Amino acid sequence: MKLCFALALVFTVFSALSEEITSSEFKERKNDIELKVEIPRKAIAGTEIKIRLLMTNKGKEVVTYGESTELRGFDIKLVDNDYSPVSTTKYWDAIGGNSANSRYVIRELAPGATKIVDFNISRVFDVTVAGDYFLTVSRMFNVLTKNKFSIEVSKAKVVINEPSMESK
Numbered sequence: 001m002k003l004c005f006a007l008a009l010v011f012t013v014f015s016a017l018s019e020e021i022t023s024s025e026f027k028e029r030k031n032d033i034e035l036k037v038e039i040p041r042k043a044i045a046g047t048e049i050k051i052r053l054l055m056t057n058k059g060k061e062v063v064t065y066g067e068s069t070e071l072r073g074f075d076i077k078l079v080d081n082d083y084s085p086v087s088t089t090k091y092w093d094a095i096g097g098n099s100a101n102s103r104y105v106i107r108e109l110a111p112g113a114t115k116i117v118d119f120n121i122s123r124v125f126d127v128t129v130a131g132d133y134f135l136t137v138s139r140m141f142n143v144l145t146k147n148k149f150s151i152e153v154s155k156a157k158v159v160i161n162e163p164s165m166e167s168k
Contacts, residue, residue, distance in 0.1 A: 023052070026156035032059025033109070035151040037137050043160045045130045049122045051158075053137060056114040063141045068104045074117070077136045078125045078158070086133065087126045106144060121158075133158040 027036035038052040053074060057063055067073045078086040109115055121127060121135070138152035 024157070026153045028151050028153050029058070030151045031063075031141070031149055032061075033057055033063060033141055033151060035137065035139055035153055037135065037153045037156050039135065039156055039158050041159070043127075043158060044163050045160050046128045046163060047122065048120055049127055049158075049160070050118050050120050051135070053117045053119060054114055055109060055139065057109045057111050060111050062111065063109050064106050064143065064145075065109060065139060065141050066104055066143050067107050073104075073139060074119070075136075075138045076119070076121070076124065078121065078127075079134050079136075081132045081134075083134070088124055089122075089126055092124045109141075127158075127160055130160050130162040133160060 023038040023040050025036055025038050027034055034056045036054040040049065043049045055065070065073055080086055127133070135156040135158050136152065136154040137156070138150050140148060140150045142148045
């Protein structure tokens with residue numbers, strides 16, 4: 001009886017914790033800089049799908065990075081389950097995408113600092129069809145020095161579900 005109660009309690013706590021986890025994390029680290037991508041677990045086709053990009057300086061030196069108006073200096077690619085590139089949206093094409101017309105500024109990331117960018121991938125990519133997708137995000141650092149380097153998080157899985165047919 002006590003064992004059944006203990007198992008039920010563990011199951012309840014685990015269920016509650018799993019409901020609180022709302023995103024999947026993918027990360028890479030290079031030269032004391034960590035690039036992390038958080039992807040929502042409950043993405044719905046045809047709706048806003050926001051990913052969170054975090055850059056953390058775990059080192060002791062300041063690093064620099066370029067930031068642009070559109071993709072904010074990130075190189076973002078999305079492919080479908082067959083590894084075919086996903087089409088960009090009409091909106092993205094109409095504004096010229098991540099063109100050379102973007103404003104580009106150099107920023108600093110101090111030791112211990114984290115820069116967080118929320119990015120709506122449905123503004124750039126046509127994610128109106130449910131399925132499994134794979135996201136690649138990369139970023140260049142120290143772009144104006146001979147010590148420049150890039151970090152890439154690749155094959156971060158994005159699961160996009162069909163919209164619910166239930167009435168709300």
